[in-house]
Amino acid sequence: MSMPLSGNEAIAHAIKQINPDVMGAFPITPSTEITEYVANFVANGEINTEFVPVESEHSSMSVCIAAQAAGARAVSATSSCGLALMYEMLYVAASCRLPITLACVNRALSGPININHDYSDSMGARDTGWIQLYAENNQEAYDNFIMAMPIGESPTVRLPVMTCMDGFITSHSVENIDLLDTETVQQFVGEFTPEHYLLKKENPLAVGPYDISAYYMEHKVQEAEAMKAAKAIILEVSARFEKISGRSYGLFEEYRMEDAELALVLIGSTAGTAKAAIDNLREEGVKAGLVKIRVFRPFPGEELARALSKIKAVAVMDKSEGFSGNGGPLFAETRSALYDLKERPHMINIVYGLGGRDVRIEDVGKLFERLAAIAASGETGPVYTHMGQRSREETK
Template sequence: MVKKQNKLLPLTGNEAVANAMRQINPDVVAVFPITPQTAIAQAFAQFVADGDVDTELVRVESEHSAMSCVVGAAAAGARSMTATSSAGLALMWEILYVASSTRLPIVMPVVNRALSAPINIHCDHSDSMGARDAGWLQLYSEDGQEAYDNVILALKIAEDKDVLLPAMVCLDGFITSHSVEAVQLLDDRTVRRFIGAYKPAHPLLNVQKPVTVGPLDFFDYYFEHKRQQIEGMENVFKVYKKAANELSKLTNRKYPLFEEYKTKDAEYIIIALNSTCGTAKAVVDEMRKQKKKVGLLKIRLFRPFPKKEIAKAIEKANVVAVLDRSASFGSDGPVFLEVANAIHDMKKKPILAPYLYGLGGREIGMAHIRQVFEELPKVAREKKTPAVKYINLREK
C-alpha cells in the first residue's frame, strides 16, 4: 500500500538511488568516486556516518578493487553493492565477468557517462552498452523515480534462486543523476519486507560447510557452467514478472518489461531508453494532438532482452526508428541490432530506421525527436532501411 506519509521528496536521481540502497541496508558497500556517480557514494557514506544503515563501507583504491571487494563479500555471504560510471565500469571489466560467472547477485547502479578519449563527463550509453555481454542484468531508468524503483526491483530478481546473477541499474549521467525531481520513497519497512533477508545457499563464511569458490575450470566443465548462466538469464523473465507485480502493489506504479506509450495504433514508433524517453513522450503527446499516429517504446529491461514481446509490440507499425546513444564502431548500434534480431523472422514486420544521438552528452530536445518522426513517412515510402542518421551532429 502507498501510505499517506510516502510524500513526494525533491531528490536528485543519485539521491533517489542512494536512498534505495539505504533502505536495502546492504552488508557491504565498496565506494570509489567517479563523476557523475560520486554523489551516490557520498550520500550513502553519510547514511553510514549517521548510523542509518549497518553497512560495512569499504573505501577502495580503484573500481577494479571495488568490484573485487563486493565479489569477495558476496561470496562470503554478504548482500553487497557498489556504484560506478564510465571509465570506472571499464576498469571493473575483468571482475564483472567473475561476479556473473560466480553467480553473485550484486546490484550496481551505473550512472551512464561517455568513455574517454577525448575525456568527457557527460551522458551517453557506451559504458553500460559495452558491458551488455558481461552476464549482468541491465535495467534502464527514465528518471529518478524509475531508478529508485529499479534498484529495489533488481535486487529482488538478482537474488532469486532461479536467477542468481548480478544486475546493473542504469540512469543517465547528469540529466537524471543530478536533476532534482519529485520522488516517492516507500517506507523503509516495506522495502525490507519486499526484499526479505539475503540467504545465500553456500556462503564462504559458513565454516561448518566449507566450499570452494572460483576454482580452475577447463575444457571438462567450463562450457557447462556457461550454459547454466544462459539458463539463469532465461529465468529472469518469469522472475521479473512476479517481482514486478509484487512491487507494483506496493507503489501503484507499473513495471512492464518495456513501456508502450501510445503505440497500440501507432504507424511510427521510436524506440529509446533512459531519459530521452521523457522527451519523446512530450513529443508524442504534441503530435497526437495533431492527429499523427506516433508512439514510443521505452526499453526497461535490456539484459535479458525481451525480443519476442518487443517484436509483437511493434509488428503493426510502418516504421520504427531505433535511437542508439552509443556507437558500435564498424556495425550498427546495440539497441538497433537487438531490435533487428527480434523482428528478423516475422512475416510482416516494420521497416527499421537507425539513429545515433547524444554522444558525450550532445543535446537531444523535442525538436530533434519531432524531426525523427517527420522523416519516417519518407522511409515508409522507400520501403527499405536507410543508412544510419546522426541527430544534432554538425556535418560542416
C-alpha cells in the first residue's frame, strides 16, 4: 500500500520492523528524526531495542561495536560531522568484522558550516572498510536498510553497512512509499547468529587487540577479500529482496542506456531529476542515458566498464569535492575502472550541488549539450570542472 512518508520516517519504520537489539544514539541534523522516532518506539514499548543515548558519535559507534562484538545486532544513524567524529571507530567496526548497520543521512561537512546535502561526509569514509549503499529516494532508502543486515552478516562478508540517503532532499521530503509488512521484513532479515562473539562461553575471545606486523597484513587482506566478496552477496540479497517486494536492485541502475551515446554517472536524488531531463532529450532525438551508482563500496568497476564501453562521451558527477586537485572520488574510481577498455569514451568530471546547491532539469540539459559537443568534435576539453557556482563578480 502506498503511504506518504519522509526518508527519515521510512528508515525509522524499517528499524521498528527489524527491532534490532541495540541502538547507539546521538542526534545530528538531518538524521536526528530517525533517532527521535526510534526513541519514541522504545518509550512506547513498540520495540525492545536497547536505546543507548550517549554524549557523542564516537561513543554511539563505540556502543554499536561493543554490542555487535557481544553478539547483538546494533544500528545507528548520523550525518556530516557526526560521521566524521565516528571516523576512528568506523575503521574499528570494519576491521573487527562487525556487521553494524548505519543510516547515514548525507550532509555537507564543515566548514563553512552548512546543513544541506552533499556527499562529503560518506565519501570521506569511503576507505574505512564499510559497504556503502546509496538511495535515490525514500523507497530505495527503506529497501537498502532492510537489505543491509543480510548483506553485512553474510559469513563471506562480515562487514558493516552504511545506507546513505540525501539529507533533506530525501530525509525530509514526504513522498509515496510502499512498505513491506513486518513479518515479511523479519523473515527476510532473519536472526543474527554469529559464529564467534565475546559472550560465547565455549570460546572466549578478545576483540580488537594489538596486531603485530607478522599478522596485520594478513588481516587486512582478509578484509579486502571480504569487500570483494560482498559484490556477489549484494546481488544475491537483492534478488531475494525482489521476490518479497517486486523491486529490482543491482550494483547500479542503468536508465535508457540500451542505445545511449551520451551518459551521466551519478549518485542519489539528482538521478531522478536527470531521468526527467533524459526523457525530454530523448523526445528531441538525443541518445542520452545515465548510470546511477547504488553500491559505491565495493566499487562495481568491471560492471561499470562494460556499461560504459559503447558510450561516446560520459560526464561523471561528483556531489563532493574531494580536493584531490584531479577530480572527485566517483570520477577517480570510474575513470580508473575504464582504463583496461580497448576503446574508452571521452570522460569529464562535474563537481556539483555542494552544500545543497539545487540541480535543475535545465542544468542537466546543458551538461548533455556539452557532452554532445565533445562527442561531435572528439575533443574532451577541460576534464575537471564545477557546475552551478557563481563568478566572483556575481557574488559581490
